[in-house]
Amino acid sequence: MSSGTGMDWIASKGGPLRGELTVPGDKSVSHRAIMLASLADGVSRIDGFLEGEDARATEAIFRRMGVRIDTPQPGSRVVHGVGIDGLRAPDGPLDCGNAGTGMRLLAGLLAGQPFDTVLVGDASLSKRPMRRVTLPLARMGARIDTGEGGVPPLRIHGGSALAGIDIETEVASAQVKSALLLAGLYARGATTVREPHPTRDYTERMLQALGWPIEFSPGHARLEGGHRLAARDIVVPADFSSAAFFIVAASLVPGSELTLRRVGVNPRRTGLLHVLRLMGADITETPAGEQGGEPVSDLRVRHAPLRGIEVPEEHVADMIDEFPALFVAAACAQGTTVVRGAAELRVKESDRIATMATGLRAIGASIEETPDGAIIHGGDGFDGGGVESHGDHRIAMSFAVAAQLSRGEVRVGDIANVATSFPGFESLAAGAGFGLRAA
Numbered sequence: 001m002s003s004g005t006g007m008d009w010i011a012s013k014g015g016p017l018r019g020e021l022t023v024p025g026d027k028s029v030s031h032r033a034i035m036l037a038s039l040a041d042g043v044s045r046i047d048g049f050l051e052g053e054d055a056r057a058t059e060a061i062f063r064r065m066g067v068r069i070d071t072p073q074p075g076s077r078v079v080h081g082v083g084i085d086g087l088r089a090p091d092g093p094l095d096c097g098n099a100g101t102g103m104r105l106l107a108g109l110l111a112g113q114p115f116d117t118v119l120v121g122d123a124s125l126s127k128r129p130m131r132r133v134t135l136p137l138a139r140m141g142a143r144i145d146t147g148e149g150g151v152p153p154l155r156i157h158g159g160s161a162l163a164g165i166d167i168e169t170e171v172a173s174a175q176v177k178s179a180l181l182l183a184g185l186y187a188r189g190a191t192t193v194r195e196p197h198p199t200r201d202y203t204e205r206m207l208q209a210l211g212w213p214i215e216f217s218p219g220h221a222r223l224e225g226g227h228r229l230a231a232r233d234i235v236v237p238a239d240f241s242s243a244a245f246f247i248v249a250a251s252l253v254p255g256s257e258l259t260l261r262r263v264g265v266n267p268r269r270t271g272l273l274h275v276l277r278l279m280g281a282d283i284t285e286t287p288a289g290e291q292g293g294e295p296v297s298d299l300r301v302r303h304a305p306l307r308g309i310e311v312p313e314e315h316v317a318d319m320i321d322e323f324p325a326l327f328v329a330a331a332c333a334q335g336t337t338v339v340r341g342a343a344e345l346r347v348k349e350s351d352r353i354a355t356m357a358t359g360l361r362a363i364g365a366s367i368e369e370t371p372d373g374a375i376i377h378g379g380d381g382f383d384g385g386g387v388e389s390h391g392d393h394r395i396a397m398s399f400a401v402a403a404q405l406s407r408g409e410v411r412v413g414d415i416a417n418v419a420t421s422f423p424g425f426e427s428l429a430a431g432a433g434f435g436l437r438a439a
């Protein structure tokens with residue numbers, strides 16, 4: 001859904017956050033589950049599927065390419081795979097909605113099809129850089145036209161003979177790595193991707209689970225074209241990035257003791273846990289086995305005073321979507337927090353450094369932007385005021401957290417896109433103790 005719908009939140013100090021809660025399924029895994037189950041031979045059931053707009057946009061795209069996908073109940077899908085060469089030409093442009101993940105992964109996957117496709121997105125996605133995938137894909141033989149300046153729409157010319165590539169990516173991006181690996185399924189020879197910093201490895205793990213031969217280790221993946229995928233049931237773990245808002249809120253609000261149940265804790269996602277602990281957070285992790293091949297843990301978070309730190313750059317890629325929430329934590333910590341090496345934040349659903357800096361200042365915090373991060377001066381909570389999320393789900397939810405530490409109300413503008421990653425956030429948060437309602 002595009003931004004600018006006019007839906008706002010009024011968020012204000014609630015009570016301590018207590019009890020247990022389970023957040024919805026992982027967005028990254030949900031996208032990949034639809035894509036790979038669609039390309040598999042046979043029928044796969046997906047449980048824990050994220051009923052968010054991003055994952056549903058990907059689902060709708062595969063339906064339009066001839067894949068039958070049933071919904072036996074909310075959060076579950078039955079995907080009737082068409083096989084690696086079974087997709088059919090859609091009858092018009094494919095809408096990725098707000099999802100960078102959807103569009104970038106599809107760019108690689110569709111480059112290997114015999115038919116042409118056009119990928120479009122909403123206002124936010126239409127501003128995001130796509131050359132990071134189209135340029136390396138062109139080196140494999142793909143023919144993809146972008147809009148002026150390298151942004152969507154993407155016009156993907158089918159029928160290209162792709163050849164494998166051995167490449168070191170310029171940015172640490174699981175989306176870029178995954179686009180290349182998905183094109184590699186259709187390429188002659190081997191595709192090898194090396195990354196400047198390791199990123200989430202869900203594409204690699206799921207390809208392996210569905211029987212495609214692949215070698216991978218942190219920062220490295222290699223596969224060859226010409227194999228097939230076998231259908232398999234997939235269980236999607238709870239999304240760490242959705243849990244993050246509650247982890248930060250429970251750390252900050254005095255008297256809180258909140259348990260987040262069975263959260264996916266893939267090591268490439270949990271940088272925030274390391275960083276919050278360095279700041280003094282009280283988080284107990286109890287392993288709770290595996291879900292869909294991913295480690296899951298119960299996370300018990302108790303309020304603790306936080307102190308500012310220099311965020312170690314080695315954690316940046318492992319917490320890339322958690323910085324808006326971390327900025328709120330840093331603004332409530334004692335002392336100064338410095339974030340560096342996070343320029344990627346400028347090309348997410350919004351420029352997350354600028355939108356967080358503007359919003360935090362609007363509610364009374366002290367923060368300086370730098371080209372690749374920020375310097376955040378901690379204080380004793382916020383004054384309140386009005387902030388704009390610029391249609392960015394993670395910004396909206398981060399300010400709902402900030403409001404729990406605010407003396408006055410916080411009006412958060414343009415919150416409709418929260419449904420892209422976290423449907424039901426408002427009621428789950430209110431149930432846990434947040435002061436939060438639609439305006």
Ligand SMILES: O=C(O)C1=C[C@@H](OP(=O)(O)O)[C@@H](O)[C@H](O)C1
Nearest residue numbers: 028101172173174175176320321
């Ligand atoms: O591969 C994925 O599912 C994602 C990768 C990340 O983007 P980059 O890999 O571009 O940093 C992340 O920000 C996004 O929310 C989901």
Ligand SMILES: C=C(OP(=O)(O)O)C(=O)O
Nearest residue numbers: 098099100101102321348
């Ligand atoms: C950056 C994000 O997602 P995407 O790139 O898929 O739009 C996000 O969910 O924070």
